[in-house]
Amino acid sequence: MPAADPAVKNGKTNASSRLPNLQPQEKINLFRQMLLIRRFEEKAKQAFTQTKIKGFCHLYNGQEAVAVGTISVLNEDDAVITAYRDHGHALVRGTDPNACMAELFGKITGCSRGKGGSMHFFDAKRHFYGGHGIVGGQIPLGTGLAFAQKYLGTNRVTLAYMGDGAINQGGVHEAMNLAALWKLPVVYIIENNEYSMGTSIARSSAGDPLTKRAGAFDMAAIQANGMDIDDVRAKTFEAVSLARTESQPTLMEIRTYRYFGHSMSDPGNYRSKDEIEQRRQSDPIELYKTRLLEQKVVTEEALNAIDEEVSAQAQAAYDFADQSPEPELETIYEDIFAPEDQIPEFRPDLREQK
Ligand SMILES: Cc1ncc(C[n+]2csc(CCOP(=O)(O)OP(=O)(O)O)c2C)c(N)n1
Ligand SMILES: [Mg+2]
Secondary structure (H helix, E strand, O other): OOOOOOOOEOOOOOOOOOOOOOOHHHHHHHHHHHHHHHHHHHHHHHHHHOOOOOOOOOOOOOOHHHHHHHHOOOOOOOEEEOOOOOHHHHHHHOOOHHHHHHHHOOOOOOOOOOOOOHHHOOEHHHOEOOOOOOOOOHHHHHHHHHHHHHHOOOOOOEEEEEEOOHHHOHHHHHHHHHHHHOOOOEEEEEEEOOEEOOEEHHHHOOOOOHHHHHHHHOOEEEEEEOOOHHHHHHHHHHHHHHHHHHOOOEEEEEEOOOOOOOOOOOOOOOOOHHHHHHHHOOOHHHHHHHHHHHOOOOOHHHHHHHHHHHHHHHHHHHHHHHHOOOOOHHHHHOOOOOOHHHOOOOOHHHOOOO
16 A cells, blocks of 8 residues: 655635544444444345345445545535445435335435435435446536535535546546636546456556546545545545635545455456455554544443444444335336426526427
8 A cells, every 4th residue: 555645735815713622432432333234235245146126236345434534524404426336425415225225125214215226326415316327427527516505605515436448438537627628626536446346456547546537627626545545535625625715626546355256246356365265454444443542532341232232223324224015016117207396406497398
């Protein structure tokens, strides 16, 4: 794991505000959020094996510190958009674990009414805009969110996540060009887990680090260690401050690792067990646990109790999803067009002509 460079690069000034120190309870909460994602997905894995979850299911196991760390520096009304590996981001945004699990089961009680599945979690109320299956497709959409935030005069920012494979998509570069040109309050976050499906980064991407690509657009760039939540928070805070106070975009590369296959259907024959075992040695949850114990923020017993709580939450989500009904057939015609009361005021042209 290369050491991450603390400075926002490419000549952009860094905003002067400082990342506030966390209170003990806030640190414990970060631990809880990471562990909830881990335990939630262990249940999802079990349900997939039992064929209660069908279709695609991409686990986030190993990458938890990225979603928890980055979103922890946001305000509630900032926007988040990501790809299909989206369970962690939704849970951190505060989407009910029951609604997340029910979505995986394809039930009407799911956060996308059972019609999205694993790849299409959505929770507009919490400013979580998906959940997208086309590699890189969410990046132009996230850029649009940031454009709207600026155009409407809000002080909000957008975090737009992608994988290390997605950074090679043409639309990503078109979007970054416009974001830099129009000075949009967006942070592009590459979750570099070293693989795009079965292809290692060494075989898919020229140029190291990936943040070099920001130079083409004179955009700020920053790297973070995705196994260390404190590093993720500190670096994301710099980028978010730049977006919020100076309306400048940043490209972040956060180095992380996924322990399981690309999706539940991937046996993962392209990498060795030794490699995975070695990477598990720097597990983000274990690392943070050790740090909290060293700092005497919390006792081991208290952390074990949190594990029991989140495990019970994951089990409750499983039971809720299992017992929920399937969507009625007629619902297939719903959620296609925006209801009139959800059309933004600045687009009266979209309202139905009476
Ligand atoms: C446009 C497009 N091309 C190909 C695919 C098939 N596909 C799904 S995921 C994926 C790999 C993406 O890897 P990465 O961006 O690193 O994200 P990760 O899965 O590692 O989170 C590919 C090629 C797709 N969904 N969309
Ligand atoms: Mg990847």
